[in-house]
Amino acid sequence: MRLRALRSFVFILTLSSLFFDVSVSISFPPALGQQIARQFPLWFRFIKSSKLFSWFWNKLKSFLITFKDLKLGDTFQGLSNVKQYLDLLGYLNSTSHSNFTDNFTLDLQSAIITFQKNFNLNVTGKLDRNTTKVISEPRCGVPDIVNGTTTMNSGVSNTTAFNPWWKEGKRELTYAFDPENNVSDGVRFLFRDAFERWSNVTALKFTETALLNGSDVKIAFVVFDGRGGAVGVADTDYSEHVGSVYLDSEEEWVVRGENEDGDVDLESVVMHMVGHVLGLGHSSVEEAVMYPIVLEEKIDFALDDLRRIHQIYGVNSK
Ligand SMILES: [Zn+2]
CATH class of the missing domain: 3.40.390.10 (Collagenase (Catalytic Domain))
Structure with a gap:
């Protein structure tokens, strides 16, 4: 009181x-x-990753309103922006952190599944409406998964x-x-x-x-x-x-x-x-x-x- x-x-x-x-x-x-x-x-x-954030964010936002659902095997122009986003937040094990393709690959599906678990979404493995809604939200720029470790729902490694x-x-x-x-x-x-x-x-x-x-x-x-x-x-x-x-x-x-x-x-x-x-x-x-x-x-x-x-x-x- x-x-x-x-x-x-x-x-x-x-x-x-x-x-x-x-x-x-x-x-x-x-x-x-x-x-x-x-x-x-x-x-x-973090200067490098933050610069990346600035160039791709506008492209990502416009991409997210261009489709309904995407799933494994699909190809869609601009999907690379979602990969970039998930990579910056630690969900993709990319080594180059660039040159992403627009193909819905297995590693993208796996990253989306982890993302959906972390944000309490239905785990579909697809880039669906609920998942893109969360991706569109302003958020903290610190990755959810650091060095393969997360403290979130998905249980990737231990704290x-x-x-x-x-x-x-x-x-x-x-x-x-x-x-x-x-x-x-x-x-x-x-x-x-x-x-x-x-x-x-x-x-x-x-x-x-x-x-x-x-x-x-x-x-x-x-x-x-x-x-x-x-x-x-x-x-x-x-x-x-x-x-x-x-x-x-x-x-x-x-x-x-x-x-x-x-x-x-x-x-x-x-x-x-x-x-x-x-x-x-x-x-x-x-x-x-x-x-x-x-x-x-x-x-x-x-x-x-x-x-x-x-x-x-x-x-x-x-
Ligand atoms: Zn944070």
């Missing part, structure tokens, strides 16, 4: 700070979006133990925004609250610092692939002891307000990305913070999130 009251208070504070910072708008106004939009910094390890990327024994981590983004106080409040929620279940402490260099978690709004597609990615670097969160500056971000069609709730995506930074993979539970598709507000942990957090950080972490 007290928490709820505190949250309302922070909410009012946030709204008032937004009022002064970015007028009454509850999403990033285009002007600010333009201002903060810039290319990925060089230290972004590997998480080793912290930060220096051993460290319990207090700092985070910093890319100064070029010039984020408003309202957005800072929102990140602070998101980190606090993770702090409550991990016993880690998070503090914002003004210095990007030397901070443990680096946050930047960058140009991804326009509206839709990937809304953000997270990455960790064990050699540099750095976690990174990148958000697509071209999304219609909603900062604690009503979601309209196509909008993306910023705080929920931040919660999700911090989850990745802290070692969590994707969940098949739609109510979970770690479900890969985050559009509307979802800032409270589901039981599934807590189960995963406890696996890493213990039940009595705080």
Whole structure:
């Protein structure tokens, strides 16, 4: 009850700070979006795959409305875009990550079956209407299957133990925004609250610092692939002891307000990305913070999130 009251208070504070910072708008106004939009910094390890995301996303979207059902043995112009999508998310064992054909091959069928299991769809092995609907949704750019391992429904391999990327024994981590983004106080409040929620279940402490260099978690709004597609990615670097969160500056971000069609709730995506930074993979539970598709507000942990957090950080972490 007290928490709820505190949250309302922070909410009012946030709204008032937004009022002064970015007028009454509850999403990033285009002007600010333009201002903060810039290319990925060089230290972004996912730069290659994100570039791939940007060129194929528009083609994929237009392809998805051109057919009804496709199955093993079919050939359809543009099907290679679906293969590209599934490959970027870890579902295809491609070595070149390019030169996909438009043939509905066995490995595509197998990838679709795994995808359908992960997203609680009817397992048909076909590219059917329900499957293309999920593929069309804006989502997290982090793969569902990393190094052959998934934490989702399909049971591909087992979850590997998480080793912290930060220096051993460290319990207090700092985070910093890319100064070029010039984020408003309202957005800072929102990140602070998101980190606090993770702090409550991990016993880690998070503090914002003004210095990007030397901070443990680096946050930047960058140009991804326009509206839709990937809304953000997270990455960790064990050699540099750095976690990174990148958000697509071209999304219609909603900062604690009503979601309209196509909008993306910023705080929920931040919660999700911090989850990745802290070692969590994707969940098949739609109510979970770690479900890969985050559009509307979802800032409270589901039981599934807590189960995963406890696996890493213990039940009595705080
Ligand atoms: Zn994710």
